[in-house]
Amino acid sequence: MSTVTLQYAKAHLARLIAKAREGQEIRISNGHGLLVRLQPVRLNRKERMPGSMKGLLKIGPAFFEPLPDAEQEVWESYRALFHMQDVNCL
Secondary structure (H helix, E strand, O other): OEEEEHHHHHHOHHHHHHHHHOOOOEEEEEOOEEEEEEOOOOOOOOOOOOOOOOOOOOOOHHHHOOOOHHHHHHHHHHHHHOOOOOOOOO
């Protein structure tokens, strides 16, 4: 871990980013104390597995029933408000 001044960080930002990406923590301070820490972003990327959610989501038959008239009118008003074209899904 190293601490640098704000002026140094402005002049050598690319170098400091490279060090942070290598795993080193960089602290940037001014005359009054610590301002920020520069550290790499660690992405938690797990491999996607098709079918991994199978059985975890249940959709009942009511999902496929027509909406009540009042709720359908609300959806239609949004369609008119945003000038959406009539879209038929099936």
